[in-house]
Amino acid sequence: MSNFQDDDKNSDFLKNDEIQKSPLQERLELEERETQEKRHKKKGGGGGKGGYLFTGFIGVIIGALLVWLMMPGLVNQMPGTTGTTTSGAGKNDTTINQVATEVTTDVTKAVDKASDAVVGITNIQEVSNGGFWSPQSTSDQPAGSGSGVIYKVQGDTAFIVTNNHVIEGAKQLEVTMPDGTKEVAQLVGHDVWTDLAVISISSKDVKTVATFGNSDVLKQGETVIAIGNPLGLEFYGSVTTGVVSGKDRSVPVDINGDGSIDWQQEVLQTDAAINPGNSGGALVNIAGELVGINSMKIAESSVEGLGFSIPINSAIPIIEELEANGEMKRPTMGVSLVDLTDVPSFYQQQTLKLPKDLTTGVVITDVVANSPASKAGVQQYDIIVEMDGQKIETAIDLRKHLYNDKKIGDNLTMKVYRQGKLVELSLTLTNSDSL
Incomplete structure (x- = not known):
């Protein structure tokens, strides 16, 4: 009996021993349980890589939706843009963004300064409309067009420079202004040699005048x-x-x-x-x-x-x-010319009787009566080879010397070949329509 009781006492002792655990034992058991739970999840529980990927994917979708919803507000807040909302037939609105830019360069500034001084010029000529039955029928029609530049305003008149070939043969000239208005123009003067002409219009619609450069x-x-x-x-x-x-x-x-x-x-x-x-x-x-x-x-x-x-x-x-x-007054001699190089060699030897070593010069083909050349004794078929000590090889050389270096009333000395002999002549230049 006593032995049994002893066993019961031992059993009670063991139970009391299990219940009353030390703090160290409780901590070890807790760590053991956490380790077992982690192993269980790795073997196929609800977590793992699949769970992590799924969670990340959901996050990306939510972030994209937030950015899309916030984008219109962000665009409208960007500098340099303006937002315009257009309402349609439904409830949805469409936002159109326009970028406002202003381009200014040296070229655009130059164009802004000069462009309104440039005008259009229409050359109106008399054109025959007649056929066999009405040969005298005519009408005024545009024959061509060009451009011009307003360079001066004097009182009620504006002056325009253009090319001679733009206004050549015109019965009437019409100027188109930058704003599209049209003005009848008057011919002031023209020069065929420099291909320049001046016309004039009323200055009432002129807003810009060109500035001459250098x-x-x-x-x-x-x-x-x-x-x-x-x-x-x-x-x-x-x-x-x-x-x-x-x-x-x-x-x-x-x-x-x-x-x-x-x-x-x-x-x-x-x-x-x-x-x-x-x-x-x-x-x-x-x-x-x-x-x-x-x-x-x-x-x-x-x-x-x-x-x-x-x-x-x-x-x-x-x-x-x-x-x-109204015209250019240039010094003239009163002769007609042709380059020696345009004369066949046969005539150079037989008619002009030139030295064989003479290959350039200007042949006088005609002399105007009572002209400076006629009064100085210049003759047909004289060959000009020198003027005022300057060698003359072509008619262009001769004209350049006259028009660029001489004035009306100036004296001119020249050397010519006449029948194979060199002759020196002197004349006084005057103004005439011929050379």
Whole structure:
């Protein structure tokens, strides 16, 4: 009995021992349970990599939705943009964002300064409409168009410079202003040799006058801007840009259309596009100053970017004299000319009796009665080889010497070959329509 009781006491002791655990034992058991739970999750519980990926995916979707919902507000708050909301037939609104920009460059500033001084010019000529039954029927019709530049306002009159070939043969001239209004123009004067002309209109609608620049200080490669009306008034005020390709260029010109070169036009070369209708328009520098009057281009299939403009420094004296006198008064001799190189060698030897070593000069084919040349004893078939000590090889050399170096009333000495002998003559230059 006592033994049994002893066993019960031992059993009670063990139970009391299990219940009353030390803090260390409780901590160890807790860590053991946490370790077992982690192992259980890795083996296939609800967590793991799949759970992590799913949770991340949900987060991405929620973030994207938030950005999409906030985007209209963010755009409207961006600098440099303006938001415009347009309401449609339904409840949804569409937001249109427009970027407001303002482009200002040296070129645009130059164009703003000069463009309103450039006008369109229409050449109106009398055209025969008659046929066999009504040969006398005529009407006034536009024969061509070009450009011009307003360079001066004096009282009620505005003066415009253009090319001679723009106004040539016109019965009436019509000027189209930048705002589209039209004015009847009057011819003030023109000069066939320099291809310049001056016309005038009422100044009441003139708002801008061109400022003359200095074409002598232009440099190759310097930016220039051509303003005009290529191919007619449909493309009024067109602007092209380029550079000064060359200075002091000489371009051969056939004045009377006979196929022979009569003159060498001194021009600026540019690659700014100059097309039919641009003639008479403005060539301006980057400061918006007029440095040339656009005149011509070489129109060949194998040529591109060869435009020419009359330098404004060369044009100003012509413009002033045309404005004052209506024409250019140049010194003349009173002769007709042909280059010796155009005379067949047979006639050079048999008719002119020239020395064999003489290959250049200018042959006088006709002498005007009572002209300076006639009074000085100049004869038909004299060959001019020298003027005032300057060698003369072509008719262009002769004209340049007369027009650039001499004035009306000046004395001129020249050496000519006559029947194989060298003769020296002297004459006084006067003004006449002939050379």
